[in-house]
Amino acid sequence: MITTYVAVTLIALILMSAYNVGILSENLYQEETMRLYAKANIISQSMTSAWNVADEREMIWRGQDVTGRILGGTNIRGVITDNSYTVLYDTNSDTDMVGKVFMRDVLKRALDGEQAQSEFEADTGKTLTVSVPIEVNDEIVGGVYLAENVSSTADTINAIKASLILFSVLLLFIIVIISIGTSYIITRPITHFISVAKAISKGDFSKRARVDGMREMAEMGQALNFMCDQLNQLEEKRKNFVSDVSHELKTPMAGIKLLCDSLVQAENPDMDTIREFLNDMSEEIDRLTRIINRLLTLSRLDAGQDLAMSDVDISALCNGVVESVRKLAAEKAIELQYIPPEMPTILVCADYDKIYECVYNIVVNAINYTPEYGHVEARVSFGDGKCIIAVEDDGPGIPDEEKQKIFERFYRLDDSRARDTGGTGLGLAITKEAVLLHNGTIEVTDSQTGGSIFTITLPVPELGKE
Numbered sequence: 001m002i003t004t005y006v007a008v009t010l011i012a013l014i015l016m017s018a019y020n021v022g023i024l025s026e027n028l029y030q031e032e033t034m035r036l037y038a039k040a041n042i043i044s045q046s047m048t049s050a051w052n053v054a055d056e057r058e059m060i061w062r063g064q065d066v067t068g069r070i071l072g073g074t075n076i077r078g079v080i081t082d083n084s085y086t087v088l089y090d091t092n093s094d095t096d097m098v099g100k101v102f103m104r105d106v107l108k109r110a111l112d113g114e115q116a117q118s119e120f121e122a123d124t125g126k127t128l129t130v131s132v133p134i135e136v137n138d139e140i141v142g143g144v145y146l147a148e149n150v151s152s153t154a155d156t157i158n159a160i161k162a163s164l165i166l167f168s169v170l171l172l173f174i175i176v177i178i179s180i181g182t183s184y185i186i187t188r189p190i191t192h193f194i195s196v197a198k199a200i201s202k203g204d205f206s207k208r209a210r211v212d213g214m215r216e217m218a219e220m221g222q223a224l225n226f227m228c229d230q231l232n233q234l235e236e237k238r239k240n241f242v243s244d245v246s247h248e249l250k251t252p253m254a255g256i257k258l259l260c261d262s263l264v265q266a267e268n269p270d271m272d273t274i275r276e277f278l279n280d281m282s283e284e285i286d287r288l289t290r291i292i293n294r295l296l297t298l299s300r301l302d303a304g305q306d307l308a309m310s311d312v313d314i315s316a317l318c319n320g321v322v323e324s325v326r327k328l329a330a331e332k333a334i335e336l337q338y339i340p341p342e343m344p345t346i347l348v349c350a351d352y353d354k355i356y357e358c359v360y361n362i363v364v365n366a367i368n369y370t371p372e373y374g375h376v377e378a379r380v381s382f383g384d385g386k387c388i389i390a391v392e393d394d395g396p397g398i399p400d401e402e403k404q405k406i407f408e409r410f411y412r413l414d415d416s417r418a419r420d421t422g423g424t425g426l427g428l429a430i431t432k433e434a435v436l437l438h439n440g441t442i443e444v445t446d447s448q449t450g451g452s453i454f455t456i457t458l459p460v461p462e463l464g465k466e
């Protein structure tokens with residue numbers, strides 16, 4: 001990252017500096033040349049008016065006068081020649097060129113009628129030259145040659161170049177420092193997150209990521225910690241589940257073992273005793289089978305097994321459940337009632353067997369946990385994009401703090417009572433799991449008589465559209 005930063009900045013800086021310095025020097029030299037032209041033209045015009053009307057001496061005097069006025073105070077050298085390159089006047093008196101031939105390329109081009117310019121590098125530095133013709137009646141009679149040493153301008157440009165280079169180096173230095181700083185700030189938390197994630201993947205859920213520093217990093221840390229909490233809870237649940245299963249299986253096993261041992265130790269047991277013991281054993285085995293079957297159902301639901309969806313008449317389904325447990329209710333003299341929906345029943349897309357088991361579980365619970373001569377009522381209604389199945393009883397009800405827990409695996413309010421009813425503590429867990437697979441909800445509320453109302457809600461999208 002640092003290398004990229006530095007390379008990009010370096011290229012940008014070099015391009016920018018080269019471009020700016022180029023433009024600047026070009027402008028400066030061009031301006032200087034223009035000024036030289038202006039001066040040369042004034043001198044040329046002044047010489048034109050004196051040409052022919054004055055004698056040579058006066059011409060020299062005129063040349064001296066005009067160059068003195070125009071070039072005085074500058075370091076520009078001015079040379080005036082006739083059209084055969086013979087010098088009439090030269091501001092540089094040291095060289096004593098007057099009367100001699102002064103051959104320069106620009107001057108030649110001027111005498112050919114052009115306004116000419118050139119530049120060259122002398123020992124004393126860069127020099128700009130311009131040359132313009134002196135014309136009298138459309139005839140070129142001579143030329144003006146000006147030369148200016150622009151080494152001071154070149155010095156200025158060089159100074160600018162030097163400061164640009166210094167500035168670039170400084171900027172580069174700052175950028176390197178900043179990028180090292182930022183990459184440290186960014187990579188340090190990431191390295192930390194990686195180490196935490198590695199620890200978690202090895203099963204160390206006690207590790208937590210730091211949630212300070214940049215906002216994004218803090219959020220990432222929070223997300224990581226949240227994930228860790230969830231994993232921790234899941235692991236905890238898994239361990240509890242395994243120990244619950246072992247415990248639940250151990251109880252009937254112990255019962256069977258006890259019955260076996262008693263039979264073995266009994267001396268000459270009569271046939272009735274043997275039958276009674278075997279009967280008890282059979283009941284324990286039934287219990288074991290029930291637990292194992294329910295566990296299998298649960299693990300299939302957990303595995304996210306596909307639902308066998310079809311159009312289900314929920315009203316007929318509930319009626320079927322109620323009829324199937326009528327005998328069970330009658331044994332406790334419980335009044336069992338099914339109330340169909342007011343509107344014509346609507347088909348709901350669902351897995352028939354799973355929903356049947358859900359409704360069966362809550363109706364059987366209602367009968368099991370309601371005392372004799374109680375009332376149990378199952379209702380189906382439609383509305384608001386939902387199909388609602390409610391089972392109400394006037395039993396003991398469920399305390400508020402237990403309302404969520406009863407849906408957990410192996411959770412029973414009153415262990416001994418629930419066991420007597422043949423309960424495994426898995427019915428509601430299975431029911432909840434199956435309802436969730438249907439994208440539905442299940443909840444328990446208090447009924448007016450102090451009993452409970454279990455409500456299963458299944459989504460019916462077609463209903464909502466109407």
Ligand SMILES: Nc1ncnc2c1ncn2[C@@H]1O[C@H](COP(=O)(O)OP(=O)(O)O)[C@@H](O)[C@H]1O
Nearest residue numbers: 365366369406412413418423424425426427428
């Ligand atoms: N209608 C109800 N009235 C009172 N308590 C209930 C009712 N339904 C369920 N429960 C309580 O919730 C617990 C869990 O129910 P469930 O998962 O079906 O297990 P179980 O196999 O014991 O019936 C039951 O043990 C019981 O204590």
Ligand SMILES: [Mg+2]
Nearest residue numbers: 365423427428
């Ligand atoms: Mg049950």
